Amino acid sequence: MTKTITDVICPFCGTLCDDLEVVVSDDGKKLLEVYNSCVIGTEKFLHSQSPDRVTLPRMHQEDGSWKEISYDEAVEYSAQMLAKAKKPLMFGWSSTNCEAQSVGNEIAEISRSCCDNTAATCHGTSLIAIQDAGLPSCTLGEIKNRADRVIFWGCNPAHAHPRHMSRYSIFPRGFFTGKGQMSRKLLVVDPRITDTARMADVHLQIEQGKDYELLNALRVALKGEWLPDVVAGIPSEKIRETADILKSGRFGIIFFGMGVTQSLGKNHNIDEAIALTKDLNEHTKFSIMPMRGHYNVTGSGEVFAWQFGFPYAVDLTRGFARYNPGDTSTIDLLTRGEIDAMFTIGSDPGAHFPISAVQHIAAVPSVCVDPHLTPTSGVSKLHVPVAFNGVECGGNCYRMDNVPIDCRKVVESPEGMLTDEEFLIKVRDRLKQLKGVA
């Protein structure tokens, strides 16, 4: 016999779907099938059942081989590394729950580390802009029920957030959007013809790196001012037409992704997009929302901001929190060689950072806490496998619209395996002993 668990939360992307059904064996030890999920989410659940899964911490040996060690030894190495380092960096946090993040912040405070999350390579620039300009936003539920103008700017949810469009932004029939996609106009701004762009009513195929100019031109068009004939490869008539489409809606939303946050202009692109949203609110109701990637990167920002006052790139080395991306942000710290120890959890910088940054991870004492084998676990000195959060343990997570949702445990983890939080508590307690903190 098998059991079916309903209303399971998917711990993959920031959409945090909450309608999954998971079939587990009668004893709750095997996960057999996943329903309702997208293909990426399904893989995440099924990967926990992989037969080649690492179940014990491993130390990288001189000859390149790995030696299995106990969790206690792993705790000792991690605590010693953090205690000795002059400027340790604790990076990641986006694929773990808020409870673990909070314990991590305690460790960062005791060891006076720099701490940062994966916003460093994705929506960190949005956070800078939000600090400069504010964020007129809403929840995904409001979008489902009200939005009749939907813009995807520099993002491709058809591939990156596969169920976003069917659950919230395009297809669902909401309270005031009874005709589903027929009641919405979809605008896509992307230099490529993506699968999302193919569905659009209006696709502005912008020249790469000129998002700032186009956003500015839309603001100028809203004010009815002079415009050059062509901006960012788009004729001015088309820009004025687009501005009219946006104005004529009852409720609009701008979703934006890495295409604007990490291309030329970075935080200024978002700053201008927020200003455009603000301007549009003089004509109708408009909101803006970042398409957050990792399922709990939003939560990491929330926990950092709650405990340190800043959402990412926090430097605690002087005993108080400082924040200035460019100085205290992970990639700058790594490429400039500013840190002397690296603790990675719930993220894979090895796969996403510039190679010079990854080389620095390999050059210093390093710990990688991750259930998977990743490029980061490959370059780290110590790899600590842990239970899959959201599959083998629960915990609080934040959806991309800042709505907290509790993840659920659906299956047992391999025997003796610690969760992120349990491992971090052991490291924290050992670190307290080493530092003589009560």
Place this chain on the structure above:
Amino acid sequence: METVTITVKNAPALYLEADNISPDAFAGKTAAQIAELSVHEGNTTSTLGKYFDVSGNAGATAADTKIVVRGDVKKVKYLGFKMSAGELVIEGSADLYVGAWMTGGKILAKGDVAAFAATAMKGGELIIEGNAGNYLGAAYRGDWRGMSGGKILVKGNAGSDVGMFMTGGEMVINGNVDVHLCTHAEGGKVTVKGNATSKVGGQMVDGQIIIFGSIDTMMPGFKPAGEVELEIDGIKATFSHFIGDMGERHKKKKGVVIYANLYKKISSP
């Protein structure tokens, strides 16, 4: 004026935060007392004397103190931090935050300086003989007040985000600048003798930009407003005049709407 010379003897393993290397912190101290001032390497605090040889005593006040920094300080941050008077000469290249929050005095950097130089500068003079990094004369993160007074001269090139949120003061860059010159500026004057790339004056409310070279991509929010003759550093030339940013909010002075002004030199045929 008394001169204190500090020379690097032990380079830091990581980066050094030396926010005490300023005439204000040195004033009234002997060489031995200066060597006892604190510096920070990561989460450890030690003394200036551990990394630098100090010779010469400081003057009684900051205004009477001149500091000469010798040796490789490419990994030293915060030189001239919050200085209000006196002089600082950096003989090589320095790291982040040179002259950040300075309110007076004079800094001469003979090499390059990295990002965040003259952050929120209020007064004084900063001369950079090499290149400047990003965020020269910009606001600190989250602040809406960048450079508000004083003078900056860069003999080389400058990076991106120069003069972000600038509200006053004057900046001259003899070389080129990267993207986002004077974004969000509400005052001040920036002259670029070389070229600018794109996003010049985006979201600018007030202030003046003069570009002698080319601009790769003009901001659509800057509207042509004819041609003007200007005399800058004794050179008379004709400039295209643009006003903007038309997409941004506008201030009013005595009932008249004011715009930021961008002048681009018309290259002679």
